[in-house]
Amino acid sequence: MAEMVKKATRESYGMALSQLGDEFPQIVVLDADLAEATKTGIFKKKYPERFVDCGIAESNMIGVAAGLATCGKIPFATSFAMFATGRAFEQVRNSVCYPHLNVKVVGTHAGISVGEDGATHQCLEDIALMRSLPGMTVISPSDHYETLAAVRAAAEHNGPVYLRLSRLAVESFNNSDDYRFELGKGVTLRNGGDVTIVATGLMVSRALEAAKLLEQKGIDARVINIHTIKPIDRELILKAAKETGKIVTVEEHNVIGGLGDAAAAVLSEEYPIPLRKIGVNDQFGHSGPAADLLEQFGLCVSHIAEETEKFLK
Incomplete structure (x- = not known):
């Protein structure tokens, strides 16, 4: 039985990337000037040469990720869900899904629980947007352990993935030794x-x-x-x-x-x-x-x- 922990899935995401870095040398992490909030800074600290801060330019970030994917990399392009899926929707559609490139789009701070950041940052439409795209896999993990497994599954999956993460901490419940994560299986x-x-x-x-x-x-x-x-x-x-x-x-x-x-x-x-x-x-x-x-x-x-x-x- 794994230890019970209380973490936000965005934090678990940063930990997962850091843990997978050696096993998947093709992983490159991109962020839109939010590394502290999205927790990609954990990966940046360990692998600075494989981290790209694209600035507050999410659409360009998706384009860069698409380019890296054509070179055999596994890019994790990360920002708040509102901007990774909303502002950059055209690029996700035309530059990632249409050519079916191996890009992982990661939206942190999804949902109403973003809290004080308000309506402009509380993305309530991202699942609808991403599931409408042909070939896109959409994952919404529920706790720390499921996020660790989901990030690994995303890295292993060949094709576009949208990973939806939260700001609010949640107590883990997927702690049992027989827990298994499989894409497409509830x-x-x-x-x-x-x-x-x-x-x-x-x-x-x-x-x-x-x-x-x-x-x-x-x-x-x-x-x-x-x-x-x-x-x-x-x-x-x-x-x-x-x-x-x-x-x-x-x-x-x-x-x-x-x-x-x-x-x-x-x-x-x-x-x-x-x-x-x-x-x-x-x-x-x-x-x-x-x-x-x-x-x-x-x-x-x-x-x-x-x-x-x-x-x-």
Whole structure:
């Protein structure tokens, strides 16, 4: 059993890059003048000759990463999610995905929990943007250990990857010795027969806590961690749908275009059942403490439990 730790996935990302540097000499890390915040500075300190600060020029950074990929490198192009996917969307589309280059786009500080940085930095659209691109793999790890595994999987995967990371620290729960990370395969963290809660990223730990509250009310909730949103684990979602009859999705993202819509697409095509999406309801965030914002926007444990209970009724 691995040690329980409380870390932000952005910090785990920096650690993972540093650990993989010797094993993957092709890895080159690019940043847009945010190495301290994105934690790529950890890699920079150990491998300064393989780190490029592209300045506050995210679109150019993606172009540089594409060029490095054509030379056999494995570039990890990193910035806040809002800028890595929003400002640089055209470059990610045309310079990375269209030629299917081996570039890893990493967006830290995703979601409403960016907090005081406000609406301009609280990216709630990045999953929708990245999953719309042909050939793009989209990963949203949920804790420290899953982030370590996800970064390795991204480095080993040949093709474009978007890695979504958070600012807020979360206690680890993927600590067991039998934990395995596989791209495109979800993880059933808790069995249950009344309803399935499907979550990703920061919301997975909250979904587990919500399931405990529901248990006190006699509701047996299954919890599934979908760390890879594209390609999504169709088999696991359909299995849960057939066995529990109802699905609730939880994400720190707009309810339009994210995990909920990805799950709904699977169900509508193959096994239509009732589905409830919990996320940010098609609105911008605003400045405030991260914990307060998560509660205000309905991304707290109690609200997940309440909405799931209402849905069952």
